Amino acid sequence: MRLKLDHLPVAGLLFAWSPAWAQELRLPQQEPPPTASSDPAGELVRKLNEATGLELWGYGRSGVYSSPSGQAKGGYTLGGDLQHYRLGNEGDNYLEFGIGKQFALGKGSKLGFFYMPSIYNGKSGTAQAYVALSGIAGSSATLWAGQRYHRIHDIHILDKWILEDGDNYGLGIDGLPMGVLGRLNAAIYTADSIDSKSRNDNNAGRLNLQWQDIPSNANGKLTLTAALVSGKFSRGRDGLALGLMHQQKDFLLPRLNHTLVLQASSGHAAINGKFYNLDVRSPEKASGLPWDGAVAAAPAPPTPAASQPGAKQYRLLDTIDFQWGKWGGQALLGYQSLQPDNGVQTRDLSVGGRLSYGVAPYTKLLAELGSTRRNMQHQDRQQLSKATLAVAFSPNTDFWTRPELRVYVSHARWNQAASRANVTSYGSHGRTSSTLFGIQAEAWW
Template sequence: QVYADITGLEFAPELTLWAGQRYHRIQDIHILDNWLMQDGDNYGAGVDGIRVGSKARLNLALYTQGSSDNSNASSNNARRANFQLRDLPVNPGGRLTLTGATINGRFGIGQNGNALGLLHNQADFLVSGLNNSLFVQTSSGHAGLDGKFYGLDNAGVAQAGAKQTRIAEVIDWQIGAFGGQALASYQTVAPDNAAKYKDTSVGGRVSYGVARNVKVLVDVGITSRAIDGQATQRLNKGTLALAFSPDNKFWTRPEFRVYLSRFNWNSPAAAANAATFGAGGRTSATTVGAQVEYWW
């Protein structure tokens, strides 16, 4: 991202005006390394921090389809308008965020599109130290669930839009030495020119501090894809890791890990991914390695 902003204007001291290419992110699912709500990655401009009530803030932005990666050379001539209404207090310990997008352009397959999203964050859910996030999102045409563009032309080849829905439930916690994050998600995608499919994922990562700077991590994930008229694809993954960080909490970074991961998938998944991990009919893999995760 490359952008500039300005704040502290006398006539609007709380607002931030910005222009350029920025992520404009809201919230991710850490263990998936996936931002479910964001509207950046393209050239745009906007205003952040419009007060709504005592605590909520409204962000507004306009984007073109151009970016530092693909310039603006595409026949779609797509434009996008987004809003983020963030952190609206709705109950004790609970905050609501609403997002929306509308897309206009010239598309060879499918139509313009719209997207709506809802995120409810609840602190101390059921017990102290347990946090809950509920995502509910829907989109149509060439609008993505996350609020960005979906299915822009690729090297002059028209891409399809889609009608999409997603619900994801995420919890995270740190209770004594025991921390982690877990999720369950369900997503449907109905492309304009192909069969509808449904993705389901359940998984989690837990950590347990065994010493001041040492924690054990266990990660398990189960994913499936059901395409209308085809056999269901299934992928399972498990990881065991030993991690070192400034303390033994789940969220503490930087973190150095030594890990062992085991993956297995069924024959339909291998056939659908024959050019990558399913090459030659392969249905399992094991990896061993080390990595560092550092945030800035």
């Protein structure tokens, strides 16, 4: 983001700056000479696209994970959105693979069909399935209908999309030109989806607006988002979510990128721009009867309701990422508050980062440290820290280069309050620490 404030990002405190440190790293003033591509998987897919006329994209991770007997192989977190420091802490397998085909209609317009299945720990589903008409009236705008998502910005080391919408049936327009003031996405959604074999008991709907690439200052741009949720809720109320993101390249130093995010939401609008706490159920589940594929007696009529309340939420997030020669990394400082309607307020604080260092042409060392804290009214403070060391192999040693194969060891430690709060998972039997080992591959294209 390009604020007209010459301030040091709070996340930057993780990497203290001094002239001597810069000289030690030999920060280049110009772009380094060309090296091996940082996106070889993407280049392969582009070649396949050209050869087949298809559009292919996706993401995948998989591995072999080990943990002490009876302890979780990953997922050591206090539960907040900004707390899952993912390196050596996932312990799962996931794949989403998109495929699409576009047909020229003349005058620059194209009709496209897109489908993305997903598999998570052996369970398959549908992430996206939609049709799109691009090049409307010779512009860059695209009309679409179906189930799709808009993932605007994520924090990679947390595996968290903090600005997004979608995952439901909807229709909208993308990339509507706003002249020199960027571009606009607009969409409306129901609460139903392909994988949901239930109906929308709440009769909930959502309007999303995303105004992107607004020039702000030198090397900086703004993104503004809004989500309006309306429905019939027995608990909670209609919701509104607002977001502001400022991104700036070369912030204070060459190739240091800074992002500042401010967000707020209320009711059944999630802070990231999606639905919050909607209980979309089948009539059988709505009746309270057990559901095993058959119902002996006719269930009572379902009540159009959300069984969970909405909430007021606030988030402040400051992040940096960089690539200076052999050194790369990402760091963050984040605060989030969640106050359920008539419930107990939860406040989360998260600070952490990941460093990479190239030690050989195809080998890099990774180190990640994350410390999280959770405060709930009238309860003891929960604390959890996780540290990971890894050796990674990839086509080059840049932080963002994929595919990447990692061999890691992680150590997580938490206090008794966190152990009691997670007694059904990693905190069982009063445990307060765990050490994990694993091998994991990750790729995107």
